[in-house]
Amino acid sequence: MRDAQTPFDPPPEDVLEIGAPEQFAALAHPLRQRLLFALGHRPATAGRLAAQLDAKKGNVAHHLKVLREAGLVHIAETRQVRGGTEQYYQRTARHMVVAEPQAAGTAAMLAAVAQELGRSPAETHLTLRHLRLSPAKAAELGQTLTRLVDEAEENAEDQPLHGVLVTLYQHAEPTDATDTT
Numbered sequence: 001m002r003d004a005q006t007p008f009d010p011p012p013e014d015v016l017e018i019g020a021p022e023q024f025a026a027l028a029h030p031l032r033q034r035l036l037f038a039l040g041h042r043p044a045t046a047g048r049l050a051a052q053l054d055a056k057k058g059n060v061a062h063h064l065k066v067l068r069e070a071g072l073v074h075i076a077e078t079r080q081v082r083g084g085t086e087q088y089y090q091r092t093a094r095h096m097v098v099a100e101p102q103a104a105g106t107a108a109m110l111a112a113v114a115q116e117l118g119r120s121p122a123e124t125h126l127t128l129r130h131l132r133l134s135p136a137k138a139a140e141l142g143q144t145l146t147r148l149v150d151e152a153e154e155n156a157e158d159q160p161l162h163g164v165l166v167t168l169y170q171h172a173e174p175t176d177a178t179d180t181t
Contacts, residue, residue, distance in 0.1 A: 014094050027105035030109075036067070068089070145168060
């Protein structure tokens with residue numbers, strides 16, 4: 001039996017840029033987003049993920065297969081248990097960057113975050129503000145936010161896990177809906 005303190009190797013890649021159609025399709029489901037969140041720090045089995053996410057094991061296994069086929073997770077280790085093989089899944093990269101987000105993946109990620117917020121046992125913080133910024137100031141703010149999250153010091157494994165969602169986007173100007181014909 002695996003010792004709970006035994007560390008796994010880190011993900012094989014530090015950063016994975018999402019760009020392939022099958023990756024966007026895989027990201028277009030809230031449970032797959034939540035699986036990626038759950039696999040953010042250490043590998044886990046389908047059974048452990050199902051219990052953690054309060055989902056059916058068969059459903060989790062299906063979504064892990066989709067993520068694996070898209071190259072977003074891989075099997076980090078297998079071991080024999082009671083005549084079967086237990087597989088530990090791990091993200092293929094520590095950070096996943098979506099350079100050009102697509103609507104379906106963004107909607108699924110926000111739905112997954114909403115589910116996580118609803119299940120949080122502690123107070124959550126959610127703020128939306130609109131700021132008037134020059135392109136240079138917006139780029140500076142984006143870099144600062146990214147650096148702040150990347151440099152956040154993590155505590156020991158026995159501490160609660162917190163999710164952080166950072167986004168910076170330019171607000172779309174309203175379109176004129178009047179008919180000019």
